[in-house]
Amino acid sequence: MPTLKIDYDRCSGDGACVRVCPAKLYVMGDDGFPRTVEGAESSCIACGHCLAACPEGAIGVGRWTAADCPPATPLDLPEPKAVDRLLHSRRSVRAYAPKPLSREEIAELLHAARAAPTAVNRRAVRWIAFTERTSVADVARLCAGWLGNVMEQAEDEGRRAFARFFLERWQEGEDLICRGAPNLVLAHAPSDQAHMAQDAAIALTHLDLAAQARGLGTCWAGLVTSAASEFPELAAYLELPEGHAVYGGLMLGRPALRYHRLPPRPDLPVRWR
Secondary structure (H helix, E strand, O other): OOOEEEOOOOOOOOOHHHHHOOOOOEEEOOOOOEEEOOOHHHHOOOOOHHHHHOOOOOEEEOOEOHHHOOOOOHHHOOOHHHHHHHHHHOOEOOOEOOOOOOHHHHHHHHHHHOOOOOHHHOOOOEEEEEOOHHHHHHHHHHHHHHHHHHHHHOOOHHHHHHHHHHHHHHHOOOOOOOOOOOEEEEEEEEOOOOOHHHHHHHHHHHHHHHHHHOOOEEEEOHHHHHHHHHOHHHHHHHOOOOOEEEEEEEEEEOEOOOOOOOOOOOOOOOOOO
């Protein structure tokens, strides 16, 4: 639980912290200055809203103060059309140049994903980042073993046919599991906490768009995600912490092809109320 501090030498009494705190941990005192409510520190989730909203930089949350926070100004933000262009230009890349990304390049993407919101600021999502093609190939091989199990054990014929398609391609030397990607990132989190699947998906989406902005390619690793939860051999290879589950992943690398157009999408079904 973080310590909440107010520097009254800097505080103007504007009450921004009172208005912005989602847990209502600040109130205005009779002297016209904010104070924390009783038990505030045990209820604080360290979201940083009060720290971000205070114009005077008078708030401290745990070890963080205004000096630790870069300024946020509208001039730093891209134009809406540029953001829209980024979103519409994003493709699922399934053909990659052979050279893997460096650890530093992947770390930069993970740093961007760190900004993703999480339920009650729990920030429980953890990452496994594969920097070697051989390691990604090991994951694909283990997934092929899982597909073999699905073919033998699944009661649903549709699921068996799905597994057969990917396994036969694998046996023919074509990797449709990890698509020959040189890198792979997986997001895992405690399986006994609420909203972990959503937290992981949001974080992965942040990473996905950060990659797109840098000219890199991604594709969601659905087969790996499923195999990690159903195939003990893959879970053991990933060395997941006790009680953790993989909630999503992205194949990652430099696109082997350039995309020249933005394909249209169907009209969006919306119910306006």
